[in-house]
Amino acid sequence: MTQPIEVLDKLVREMVREQRSRRRFKYLMWIGTLAVISTTLAVEHFTSDGADAKEITARIDVSGPIAEGEAASAESLKKSIGQAFADTRTKAVVLKINSPGGSPVQAGYVYDEIKRQRGLHTNIKVFAVITDLGASGAYYIASAADEIYADKASLVGSIGVTAASFGYVGVMEKLGVERRAYTAGEHKAFLDPFQPRNADETAFWGEVLRTTHNQFIEAVKAGRGDRLKSADHPELLSGLIWSGQQAQQLGLIDKLGDVDYVAREVVGASKVVDFSTKDNPIDRFAKRIGTSVAQELSMSLGFSGQSLR
Template sequence: MSDDPRRDGIGGHERPADNHSKADRWTQGPDMSTYQSAPEMPGKAGDSAETLRERQRLAQIEMMDRWVGGVLTEQRRSRRWKLFFRLIILFLVLSLIAAVVYSAFWAGSGGAAPMQRHLAIVEVKGVIASDAPANAERIIKGLERAWDSENASAIVLHIDSPGGSPVQSQRIYAEIMRLREQGDKPILAVIEDIGASGAYYIASAADEIIASPASLVGSIGVIYASFGFQDAISQIGIERRVLTAGENKAFLDPFQPLDEGAEAFWESVLTQTHQQFINDVRAGRGDRLSDQSDIFSGLIWSGEQGLELGLVDHLASLEEVARDLVGEASWEDYTPRLDPFDRLTRRFTQMAAETLGLTVSNSPLRYQAQ
């Protein structure tokens, strides 16, 4: 008998090796049944056809359940992301509403006045018009706030404007002259790039006008500009239909010729408005104005030329003015802040009117440099 433990029985046949006694890298390892990707056979040997069909049906149901579960999980994940983005949008909308409300009811009224001496700035930027940021109501409100500030050494109209509406300019001019007559604190006009026409009208009411050598000042005149389309519409076969009560009601209609009588009348309106401009500039500037004849001709001058003509008192910058008056380049802006919602609605209204061909300006006359 052999001593070999692997041999047993007649003939000494070799027994299979014990799996636990010797590791086999091909047979040993993790249980493959744990992997979901290895599908089981729908049946076993000896099962009937009906049993096989039942097992196959159950396997399909199980697979469908797993698919439906995955779809539901993905939908829940998608809903969570949608909810997250909706909350973000809601937060942004509420933040915008809060900013509009704050600007309309708190920020526009101004905070506590600075305790140290300073220049009180009121901005006059862009075209002067009732529907523009540089409108009479806003600028006058800024002037009143600056005037009431006890620590303001002077009020500075910080001007960078080509002019605009005669009526808006006259309203601001009148308010500056009223404050100037009280004599409580000086009112200065500091011109940046341009202070022409209606903007110069406003500046002439100040105690002093200060500009840079290259600033543009003057343009003391009135303008009306339009087009004549009567020949154009006749060439393309368009008939203009206008019904009026009053024979001169449509005398500025660009689709009708301007006859000599209407032109003479309109010239008289321009001349009268121009004379109002001249009289107010003379009242504000007094004897400082030069006797040069073309000073009121509508010409625009540099700051250096304006100094020679008496249109400007000094050549300096805003920083230099602040250092002279308060010892440092420091100032506070008293211009009321613009309501973002109001700016948006005004801009939308203006764009809609321009698209529809409606008149945006309230007056065809302009104190404005071209």
């Protein structure tokens, strides 16, 4: 009986030793993680925020759909715009745009905020730089800038409004399915795709879209002024889209160039600082390594939501 007990005792001791070793390794991993994050924060602070620059070009990215809850939401962009104008080093603000557009409401909010900030800070100019795409609501925002730049192959314009859906009436008839919609109000269900189109309701909805389109047109004309060749080219306001080279000829943009060119040659402040709303450093680190440990670390340190970079 003595030998089995000794073997069991050794086994238990080994298990305890292994658990302690794992625990120490886990602590070291946490310490190493914190050290990496601290180093990342320090590097970002001293290299990304232009702390050593007396004058900067403040860059704000307008990327992806312009919609509530997206990176290019009005709430996010207005916050970034306010921060950029408030920085005493800012010589100019550049909107770096790569977006197909989106909500006219969200785009309108951003347009109004740019105009408001330009009125409060008359010494700070705003430039829009379209990269791959600046269409619809994205061009709506761009037209609030003092000048618009793009690449010769960028896609620019699409000054129009759309609302699309499907009609399933024929399919339902073939399947023998009856749609039953109970509403209070004669036209309450006029957008219901399972009911036949009504000529009066279609005309009404068309008028709503035309009203929104006219608001878009007026905003663009107010921003671009006499530079817009719409009198000679009414198709400019029809929803068509143009290359950057064509857009320059039509007055949709002013010149060809990218963000670095604008900062260096136009603004005269080559240090570009990103004021876009980003995930905080902890969240970025968590996404990078893709582990639950990093996610737990983010929560335990109290980081949530987004922060300005």
